[in-house]
C-alpha cells in the first residue's frame with residue numbers, strides 16, 4: 343500500500359496504464375480496489391472540478407490537475 347500522503351504515489355496508483363492521465367475508468371477501478379464505491383454523480387463532480395484546472399477539459403486528470411484537487 344503506498345503512502346496516501348504522497349500525491350505522486352497516489353497518482354501512480356490511479357493512473358493504471360501509466361500514460362500520465364487518470365481517466366474516469368481508471369478512477370473507478372482504483373476506488374473499487376480500495377473497496378470504495380463511486381457513483382456516476384460523484385465522478386462527474388470530481389472530474390468537473392479537477393479537469394478544468396489546466397484549461398484543456400479533456401475528460402482526463404493530469405498530474406497538475408490532480409495536485410490542485412489534492413491540495414484543496
Ligand SMILES: [Ca+2]
Nearest residue numbers: 357359361363
Ligand atoms: Ca491513464
Ligand SMILES: [Ca+2]
Nearest residue numbers: 393399400402
Ligand atoms: Ca484535463
